[in-house]
Amino acid sequence: MKFITGAALSALTLSFASLPAFAGDIEAGESAFQSQCQNCHNVTNEAGDVLAGRPNMRTGPNLYGVIGRQPGVVDGFRYGASLVEVGESGVVWDEEVMVAYLLDPTTYLRDALDDRRARSQMSFRVRDEATARDIIAFLGQFGAVEKEEAAAEGS
Ligand code: HEC
Known part of the structure; x- marks a missing residue:
């Protein structure tokens, strides 16, 4: 950090402050998460604090830090083979990938793997793209902020 000038540093701080840049609306996303996702998922940080959804919800994997990471890698969750295979192919959960997945998980997996027999264990679809983005x-x-900070530190 000692080689960075004050101006560059504040530019850096600004760019972190404006992260993450998603098209959707966070508040609308919270209520959609509550009505559509938390029957199967929660968001639990490394310390074990449940940040969204209910404790002990393990039908679907913990979604803490999911944006920006490889699909299918939550420890101890028994994923379907197709989702794991997509993750191993180098895909990362960014906004566009996740929109496609949420609108139709099975079709997303089939297209991504070019395999008509690919299957999703998530039997749920979001009905419209705007809600998916929210x-x-x-x-x-x-989880995203911590990841940006770790990347900035070069760890
Ligand atoms: C009926 C239960 C159920 C509902 C409702 C549900 N999911 Fe899932 N979800 C799952 C299961 C099970 C998996 C694992 C899929 C697999 O292994 O193929 C999953 C996987 C995922 C993944 C991949 C996670 C990873 O670790 O790679 C994401 C992202 C996800 N769901 C998001 C959502 C969102 C957002 C909603 C609400 C719009 C939602 N899910 C609603 C059951 C559900």
């Missing part, structure tokens, strides 16, 4: 903006709050 939920993604909501989820983007959890």
Whole structure:
């Protein structure tokens, strides 16, 4: 940090302050998460604090820090083979990938793997793209900042 001038530093701070940049609306995303996602998922940080949804909800994987990471890698969750395979192919959960997945998980997996027999274990679809983007903006709050900071430190 000692080689960075004050101006560059405040530019850096500004760019962090404006992260993450998602198209959706966080508040609308929170209520959509509550009505559509928390029957199966929650958001629990490394310390075990439940930041969204209910404790002990393990039907679907913990969604803490999901944006920006590889699909299918939450420890101890038994994913379907297709989602794990997509993750191993180098895909990362960014906004566009997750919109496609949320609108139709099975079709997303089939297209991504070019395999008509690919299957999703998530039997739920978000009905419209705007709601999917709102939920993604909501989820983007959890874990992303820590990851940016770790990247900035070069760890
Ligand atoms: C009926 C239960 C259920 C509902 C409702 C549900 N999911 Fe899921 N979700 C799952 C399951 C099960 C998986 C694991 C899928 C697999 O292994 O193929 C999953 C996987 C995911 C993943 C991949 C996570 C990872 O670790 O790679 C994301 C992202 C996700 N769901 C988001 C959502 C969002 C957002 C909603 C609300 C719009 C939602 N899900 C609603 C059951 C559900």
